[in-house]
Amino acid sequence: MQKNIRRLLLIFLLGVLSFTPNLPVKFCQEALAGPMGMDEPSPPEHPLTLDERLVLQNAVSVLWQDTALQKPEALQALDPTALDIPRDIFVDPPNDFFYNGDDIWIFEGMVRKMAVQSDGIEGISKMQSFHMQAKRQADGTFRIVSIHFPPLDR
Amino acid sequence: MTKKAIFPLVLAILLAVAPVQTVSAAQPSPDTREVLHLRQTLFTLWQMGFSFSRPLDAHELCDVTLRFLIRNQFMHSAAFREDQPARFANIPENYNVFFDKALVEQIARYVFNGWIDQNALCPGVFLGASGYYVDMERLHRDISINDDTFLPGYAAVESLQQQDDGTLIISGKFRRFKLNEDSGKEILWGAAPFMARFVREDGQWRLVSFIITEEAMG
Numbered sequence: 617m618q619k620n621i622r623r624l625l626l627i628f629l630l631g632v633l634s635f636t637p638n639l640p641v642k643f644c645q646e647a648l649a650g651p652m653g654m655d656e657p658s659p660p661e662h663p664l665t666l667d668e669r670l671v672l673q674n675a676v677s678v679l680w681q682d683t684a685l686q687k688p689e690a691l692q693a694l695d696p697t698a699l700d701i702p703r704d705i706f707v708d709p710p711n712d713f714f715y716n717g718d719d720i721w722i723f724e725g726m727v728r729k730m731a732v733q734s735d736g737i738e739g740i741s742k743m744q745s746f747h748m749q750a751k752r753q754a755d756g757t758f759r760i761v762s763i764h765f766p767p768l769d770r
Numbered sequence: 771m772t773k774k775a776i777f778p779l780v781l782a783i784l785l786a787v788a789p790v791q792t793v794s795a796a797q798p799s800p801d802t803r804e805v806l807h808l809r810q811t812l813f814t815l816w817q818m819g820f821s822f823s824r825p826l827d828a829h830e831l832c833d834v835t836l837r838f839l840i841r842n843q844f845m846h847s848a849a850f851r852e853d854q855p856a857r858f859a860n861i862p863e864n865y866n867v868f869f870d871k872a873l874v875e876q877i878a879r880y881v882f883n884g885w886i887d888q889n890a891l892c893p894g895v896f897l898g899a900s901g902y903y904v905d906m907e908r909l910h911r912d913i914s915i916n917d918d919t920f921l922p923g924y925a926a927v928e929s930l931q932q933q934d935d936g937t938l939i940i941s942g943k944f945r946r947f948k949l950n951e952d953s954g955k956e957i958l959w960g961a962a963p964f965m966a967r968f969v970r971e972d973g974q975w976r977l978v979s980f981i982i983t984e985e986a987m988g
Contacts, residue, residue, distance in 0.1 A: 664846065666807070667803050670807060674806055700802075701806065703927070704926055708924070728922060728947075730947075737958060738957075738961070740955065740957075
Protein backbone atom coordinates (compact mmCIF):
# COMPACT_ATOMS: atom_id res chain seq x y z
CA MET A 617 0.00 0.00 0.00
CA GLN A 618 2.75 2.46 1.03
CA LYS A 619 4.73 1.39 -2.04
CA ASN A 620 1.81 2.33 -4.31
CA ILE A 621 1.46 5.74 -2.63
CA ARG A 622 5.18 6.42 -3.17
CA ARG A 623 4.86 5.44 -6.84
CA LEU A 624 1.84 7.71 -7.29
CA LEU A 625 3.73 10.58 -5.69
CA LEU A 626 6.70 10.00 -7.97
CA ILE A 627 4.48 9.95 -11.10
CA PHE A 628 2.80 13.15 -9.93
CA LEU A 629 6.15 14.88 -9.40
CA LEU A 630 7.43 13.77 -12.82
CA GLY A 631 4.25 15.06 -14.39
CA VAL A 632 4.62 18.46 -12.73
CA LEU A 633 8.26 18.71 -13.83
CA SER A 634 7.46 17.64 -17.41
CA PHE A 635 4.72 20.20 -17.89
CA THR A 636 6.42 23.17 -16.23
CA PRO A 637 7.07 25.61 -19.12
CA ASN A 638 10.77 26.28 -19.97
CA LEU A 639 12.12 24.22 -17.09
CA PRO A 640 14.51 22.12 -19.24
CA VAL A 641 15.65 25.35 -20.96
CA LYS A 642 16.38 26.91 -17.57
CA PHE A 643 18.50 23.92 -16.56
CA CYS A 644 20.50 24.21 -19.79
CA GLN A 645 20.96 27.97 -19.43
CA GLU A 646 22.29 27.56 -15.92
CA ALA A 647 24.67 24.85 -17.05
CA LEU A 648 26.03 27.05 -19.85
CA ALA A 649 26.28 30.33 -17.96
CA GLY A 650 29.96 30.67 -17.13
CA PRO A 651 32.53 28.54 -15.40
CA MET A 652 30.76 28.41 -12.07
CA GLY A 653 27.35 27.60 -13.56
CA MET A 654 26.03 31.02 -12.52
CA ASP A 655 24.85 34.01 -14.49
CA GLU A 656 27.74 36.07 -15.81
CA PRO A 657 28.45 39.04 -13.51
CA SER A 658 28.55 42.56 -14.92
CA PRO A 659 31.89 43.53 -16.47
CA PRO A 660 34.28 45.14 -13.98
CA GLU A 661 34.88 48.86 -14.01
CA HIS A 662 38.59 48.26 -14.63
CA PRO A 663 39.15 45.24 -16.87
CA LEU A 664 42.45 43.40 -16.72
CA THR A 665 45.28 45.05 -18.62
CA LEU A 666 47.67 43.11 -20.81
CA ASP A 667 50.43 43.49 -18.21
CA GLU A 668 48.19 42.21 -15.42
CA ARG A 669 47.34 39.17 -17.50
CA LEU A 670 50.99 38.51 -18.27
CA VAL A 671 51.91 38.76 -14.58
CA LEU A 672 49.14 36.32 -13.60
CA GLN A 673 50.16 33.94 -16.38
CA ASN A 674 53.71 34.01 -15.08
CA ALA A 675 52.49 33.32 -11.56
CA VAL A 676 50.87 30.11 -12.84
CA SER A 677 54.19 29.00 -14.34
CA VAL A 678 56.03 29.66 -11.07
CA LEU A 679 53.40 28.07 -8.83
CA TRP A 680 53.22 24.94 -10.97
CA GLN A 681 56.84 24.21 -10.11
CA ASP A 682 56.62 25.10 -6.42
CA THR A 683 54.01 23.20 -4.42
CA ALA A 684 54.98 25.01 -1.19
CA LEU A 685 53.87 28.29 -2.76
CA GLN A 686 50.47 26.79 -3.62
CA LYS A 687 49.44 26.61 0.05
CA PRO A 688 46.86 29.21 1.13
CA GLU A 689 49.15 30.96 3.63
CA ALA A 690 51.93 31.21 1.02
CA LEU A 691 49.50 32.52 -1.62
CA GLN A 692 48.30 35.13 0.85
CA ALA A 693 51.80 36.60 1.07
CA LEU A 694 52.66 36.23 -2.61
CA ASP A 695 53.35 39.29 -4.75
CA PRO A 696 52.88 38.09 -8.37
CA THR A 697 54.92 41.01 -9.72
CA ALA A 698 57.99 39.98 -7.71
CA LEU A 699 58.33 36.44 -9.07
CA ASP A 700 61.10 35.19 -11.34
CA ILE A 701 60.28 34.26 -14.91
CA PRO A 702 60.74 30.52 -15.52
CA ARG A 703 62.60 30.00 -18.78
CA ASP A 704 60.95 27.01 -20.42
CA ILE A 705 57.49 26.97 -18.86
CA PHE A 706 54.62 28.74 -20.53
CA VAL A 707 50.87 29.22 -20.35
CA ASP A 708 48.77 28.86 -23.46
CA PRO A 709 46.23 29.98 -24.60
CA PRO A 710 46.56 33.34 -22.88
CA ASN A 711 43.00 34.66 -23.04
CA ASP A 712 40.88 32.44 -20.81
CA PHE A 713 40.00 34.94 -18.10
CA PHE A 714 36.50 35.21 -16.64
CA TYR A 715 35.32 37.95 -14.35
CA ASN A 716 33.53 36.44 -11.39
CA GLY A 717 32.34 39.54 -9.54
CA ASP A 718 33.82 41.14 -6.39
CA ASP A 719 37.06 41.95 -8.26
CA ILE A 720 37.84 38.24 -8.62
CA TRP A 721 39.03 36.80 -11.91
CA ILE A 722 39.04 33.13 -12.81
CA PHE A 723 41.88 32.09 -15.06
CA GLU A 724 41.90 28.69 -16.76
CA GLY A 725 44.21 27.17 -19.32
CA MET A 726 47.12 24.90 -19.94
CA VAL A 727 50.66 25.16 -18.65
CA ARG A 728 53.52 23.40 -20.43
CA LYS A 729 57.17 22.63 -19.82
CA MET A 730 59.64 22.32 -22.65
CA ALA A 731 62.62 19.97 -22.38
CA VAL A 732 65.03 18.14 -24.60
CA GLN A 733 63.78 14.58 -25.01
CA SER A 734 65.89 11.43 -24.77
CA ASP A 735 66.19 11.41 -28.58
CA GLY A 736 67.68 14.92 -28.47
CA ILE A 737 64.57 16.60 -29.88
CA GLU A 738 62.92 19.45 -28.04
CA GLY A 739 59.33 18.88 -27.06
CA ILE A 740 56.72 19.30 -24.35
CA SER A 741 57.84 17.09 -21.50
CA LYS A 742 54.96 17.88 -19.15
CA MET A 743 51.64 19.66 -19.42
CA GLN A 744 48.76 20.27 -17.06
CA SER A 745 45.54 22.25 -16.91
CA PHE A 746 45.09 24.86 -14.20
CA HIS A 747 42.33 26.80 -12.47
CA MET A 748 43.31 29.98 -10.65
CA GLN A 749 41.36 32.69 -8.84
CA ALA A 750 42.95 36.09 -8.35
CA LYS A 751 41.53 39.12 -6.58
CA ARG A 752 42.38 42.71 -7.30
CA GLN A 753 43.09 44.58 -4.07
CA ALA A 754 42.01 48.12 -3.24
CA ASP A 755 45.51 49.36 -4.11
CA GLY A 756 45.34 47.75 -7.57
CA THR A 757 47.71 44.86 -6.84
CA PHE A 758 46.65 41.23 -7.16
CA ARG A 759 46.45 38.46 -4.61
CA ILE A 760 46.05 34.87 -5.74
CA VAL A 761 43.14 33.37 -3.85
CA SER A 762 43.57 29.78 -5.00
CA ILE A 763 45.24 27.66 -7.65
CA HIS A 764 44.62 24.05 -8.67
CA PHE A 765 46.19 21.82 -11.25
CA PRO A 766 43.58 19.18 -12.09
CA PRO A 767 44.87 16.05 -13.84
CA LEU A 768 44.69 16.03 -17.63
CA ASP A 769 42.18 13.81 -19.38
CA ARG A 770 44.45 12.88 -22.24
CA MET B 771 66.90 73.52 19.67
CA THR B 772 65.44 70.27 18.43
CA LYS B 773 64.41 71.87 15.11
CA LYS B 774 67.91 73.22 14.66
CA ALA B 775 69.32 69.74 15.17
CA ILE B 776 66.89 68.03 12.82
CA PHE B 777 67.25 70.42 9.87
CA PRO B 778 70.95 69.72 9.12
CA LEU B 779 70.30 66.02 9.58
CA VAL B 780 67.42 66.01 7.04
CA LEU B 781 69.50 68.13 4.64
CA ALA B 782 72.42 65.71 4.93
CA ILE B 783 70.14 62.74 4.22
CA LEU B 784 68.61 64.46 1.20
CA LEU B 785 72.02 65.36 -0.21
CA ALA B 786 73.25 61.82 0.28
CA VAL B 787 70.20 60.20 -1.32
CA ALA B 788 69.59 62.64 -4.17
CA PRO B 789 72.49 61.67 -6.47
CA VAL B 790 71.65 57.97 -6.10
CA GLN B 791 68.05 58.62 -7.08
CA THR B 792 69.14 60.60 -10.14
CA VAL B 793 71.34 57.79 -11.41
CA SER B 794 68.79 55.06 -10.80
CA ALA B 795 66.00 57.13 -12.35
CA ALA B 796 68.08 57.61 -15.48
CA GLN B 797 68.83 53.92 -16.01
CA PRO B 798 66.41 51.73 -14.08
CA SER B 799 66.59 48.08 -14.97
CA PRO B 800 63.38 46.43 -16.10
CA ASP B 801 61.19 44.76 -13.51
CA THR B 802 59.33 41.47 -13.95
CA ARG B 803 56.26 43.14 -15.42
CA GLU B 804 58.34 45.00 -17.99
CA VAL B 805 60.32 41.92 -19.03
CA LEU B 806 57.08 39.97 -19.47
CA HIS B 807 55.69 42.80 -21.58
CA LEU B 808 58.79 43.04 -23.79
CA ARG B 809 58.91 39.26 -24.19
CA GLN B 810 55.28 39.26 -25.30
CA THR B 811 55.96 42.08 -27.77
CA LEU B 812 58.79 40.13 -29.39
CA PHE B 813 56.79 36.91 -29.51
CA THR B 814 53.93 38.72 -31.23
CA LEU B 815 56.30 40.14 -33.83
CA TRP B 816 57.59 36.63 -34.52
CA GLN B 817 54.05 35.31 -34.85
CA MET B 818 53.34 38.10 -37.32
CA GLY B 819 56.44 37.22 -39.32
CA PHE B 820 57.56 40.84 -38.97
CA SER B 821 61.11 42.03 -39.56
CA PHE B 822 62.66 45.48 -39.60
CA SER B 823 64.20 44.97 -43.01
CA ARG B 824 63.36 48.48 -44.22
CA PRO B 825 61.64 51.62 -42.95
CA LEU B 826 57.83 51.52 -43.05
CA ASP B 827 55.82 54.01 -45.06
CA ALA B 828 52.76 55.65 -43.50
CA HIS B 829 50.25 53.07 -44.78
CA GLU B 830 52.42 50.17 -43.69
CA LEU B 831 52.95 51.65 -40.23
CA CYS B 832 49.21 52.04 -39.71
CA ASP B 833 48.55 48.53 -41.01
CA VAL B 834 51.24 46.76 -39.02
CA THR B 835 50.38 48.65 -35.81
CA LEU B 836 46.75 47.58 -35.94
CA ARG B 837 47.64 44.01 -36.83
CA PHE B 838 50.01 43.90 -33.87
CA LEU B 839 47.32 45.27 -31.60
CA ILE B 840 44.76 42.75 -32.82
CA ARG B 841 47.13 39.85 -32.35
CA ASN B 842 48.71 40.97 -29.09
CA GLN B 843 45.87 42.39 -27.04
CA PHE B 844 42.69 42.30 -29.04
CA MET B 845 40.50 41.01 -26.23
CA HIS B 846 42.08 43.31 -23.65
CA SER B 847 41.73 46.63 -25.37
CA ALA B 848 39.23 46.48 -28.23
CA ALA B 849 35.70 47.88 -27.90
CA PHE B 850 33.03 46.16 -29.98
CA ARG B 851 30.00 47.69 -31.68
CA GLU B 852 27.59 45.20 -30.14
CA ASP B 853 28.86 45.97 -26.62
CA GLN B 854 29.09 49.75 -26.94
CA PRO B 855 26.58 50.95 -29.57
CA ALA B 856 26.77 54.55 -28.32
CA ARG B 857 30.44 54.73 -29.21
CA PHE B 858 29.62 53.63 -32.76
CA ALA B 859 26.71 56.04 -33.30
CA ASN B 860 27.07 57.75 -36.71
CA ILE B 861 30.00 55.50 -37.63
CA PRO B 862 29.48 53.43 -40.83
CA GLU B 863 28.24 49.90 -40.15
CA ASN B 864 31.32 48.16 -41.54
CA TYR B 865 33.52 49.63 -38.77
CA ASN B 866 32.87 47.27 -35.87
CA VAL B 867 35.91 47.49 -33.60
CA PHE B 868 37.39 50.49 -31.78
CA PHE B 869 40.87 51.07 -30.34
CA ASP B 870 41.87 53.94 -28.10
CA LYS B 871 43.91 56.58 -29.97
CA ALA B 872 46.67 56.80 -27.36
CA LEU B 873 47.15 53.02 -27.32
CA VAL B 874 47.47 52.75 -31.12
CA GLU B 875 49.92 55.64 -31.27
CA GLN B 876 51.90 54.27 -28.33
CA ILE B 877 52.41 50.97 -30.15
CA ALA B 878 53.37 52.75 -33.38
CA ARG B 879 55.91 54.76 -31.42
CA TYR B 880 57.37 52.19 -29.03
CA VAL B 881 57.22 49.01 -31.12
CA PHE B 882 57.54 50.27 -34.72
CA ASN B 883 59.40 53.52 -34.11
CA GLY B 884 57.02 55.73 -36.05
CA TRP B 885 54.22 58.24 -35.79
CA ILE B 886 50.83 57.45 -37.29
CA ASP B 887 50.05 59.92 -40.05
CA GLN B 888 46.37 60.70 -39.67
CA ASN B 889 46.20 61.70 -43.33
CA ALA B 890 47.61 58.41 -44.56
CA LEU B 891 45.68 55.69 -42.79
CA CYS B 892 45.52 52.17 -44.16
CA PRO B 893 42.38 50.81 -45.85
CA GLY B 894 39.73 49.62 -43.39
CA VAL B 895 40.69 52.14 -40.71
CA PHE B 896 38.88 55.34 -39.76
CA LEU B 897 40.05 57.90 -37.19
CA GLY B 898 37.37 59.31 -34.89
CA ALA B 899 37.61 61.88 -32.13
CA SER B 900 39.06 59.51 -29.52
CA GLY B 901 40.35 56.54 -31.44
CA TYR B 902 40.58 54.30 -34.44
CA TYR B 903 37.59 52.43 -35.86
CA VAL B 904 38.48 49.27 -37.73
CA ASP B 905 36.62 47.38 -40.43
CA MET B 906 37.73 43.95 -39.30
CA GLU B 907 36.49 42.23 -42.43
CA ARG B 908 38.53 44.54 -44.63
CA LEU B 909 41.64 44.22 -42.47
CA HIS B 910 41.27 40.45 -42.13
CA ARG B 911 41.04 40.05 -45.89
CA ASP B 912 44.71 40.95 -46.15
CA ILE B 913 45.96 39.06 -43.09
CA SER B 914 47.42 35.69 -43.87
CA ILE B 915 46.69 33.48 -40.88
CA ASN B 916 48.01 29.96 -41.27
CA ASP B 917 47.47 26.99 -38.99
CA ASP B 918 50.77 27.59 -37.19
CA THR B 919 49.52 30.91 -35.80
CA PHE B 920 47.41 29.15 -33.19
CA LEU B 921 49.93 26.55 -32.07
CA PRO B 922 51.14 26.81 -28.47
CA GLY B 923 54.45 28.60 -28.20
CA TYR B 924 56.57 31.01 -26.20
CA ALA B 925 59.66 33.17 -26.15
CA ALA B 926 62.43 31.98 -23.84
CA VAL B 927 64.58 34.86 -22.63
CA GLU B 928 68.10 33.48 -22.34
CA SER B 929 70.01 36.69 -21.77
CA LEU B 930 69.05 40.15 -20.59
CA GLN B 931 71.82 42.72 -20.48
CA GLN B 932 71.66 46.39 -19.71
CA GLN B 933 74.45 48.47 -21.22
CA ASP B 934 76.08 51.43 -19.49
CA ASP B 935 74.06 53.82 -21.64
CA GLY B 936 70.84 52.17 -20.42
CA THR B 937 70.20 50.21 -23.62
CA LEU B 938 68.63 46.83 -22.96
CA ILE B 939 69.60 43.82 -25.05
CA ILE B 940 67.39 40.74 -24.87
CA SER B 941 68.25 37.51 -26.61
CA GLY B 942 66.58 34.14 -26.56
CA LYS B 943 64.61 31.69 -28.64
CA PHE B 944 61.06 31.46 -29.93
CA ARG B 945 59.46 28.04 -30.06
CA ARG B 946 56.13 26.62 -31.12
CA PHE B 947 54.89 23.05 -30.79
CA LYS B 948 52.54 20.75 -32.64
CA LEU B 949 50.83 17.55 -31.58
CA ASN B 950 52.35 14.51 -33.23
CA GLU B 951 49.39 12.25 -33.93
CA ASP B 952 51.53 9.10 -33.93
CA SER B 953 53.31 9.62 -30.60
CA GLY B 954 50.57 11.68 -28.92
CA LYS B 955 53.27 14.16 -27.84
CA GLU B 956 53.72 17.81 -28.69
CA ILE B 957 56.97 18.21 -30.59
CA LEU B 958 58.94 21.25 -31.68
CA TRP B 959 57.38 22.61 -34.86
CA GLY B 960 59.12 25.94 -35.24
CA ALA B 961 62.01 27.77 -33.58
CA ALA B 962 64.00 30.94 -34.09
CA PRO B 963 66.78 32.50 -32.00
CA PHE B 964 66.37 36.25 -31.63
CA MET B 965 68.05 39.38 -30.37
CA ALA B 966 66.35 42.71 -29.64
CA ARG B 967 67.53 46.09 -28.42
CA PHE B 968 65.41 48.54 -26.43
CA VAL B 969 66.01 52.05 -25.15
CA ARG B 970 64.00 53.71 -22.41
CA GLU B 971 62.13 56.84 -23.45
CA ASP B 972 59.57 58.71 -21.38
CA GLY B 973 59.45 55.84 -18.90
CA GLN B 974 58.77 53.19 -21.55
CA TRP B 975 60.95 50.79 -23.48
CA ARG B 976 61.16 51.53 -27.20
CA LEU B 977 62.21 48.74 -29.57
CA VAL B 978 65.21 49.84 -31.61
CA SER B 979 66.12 46.63 -33.41
CA PHE B 980 64.86 43.08 -33.63
CA ILE B 981 66.57 40.33 -35.58
CA ILE B 982 66.35 36.59 -35.97
CA THR B 983 69.96 35.63 -35.43
CA GLU B 984 70.04 32.26 -37.20
CA GLU B 985 67.98 30.58 -39.84
CA ALA B 986 64.60 29.86 -38.34
CA MET B 987 63.26 26.31 -38.21
CA GLY B 988 59.72 25.41 -39.14
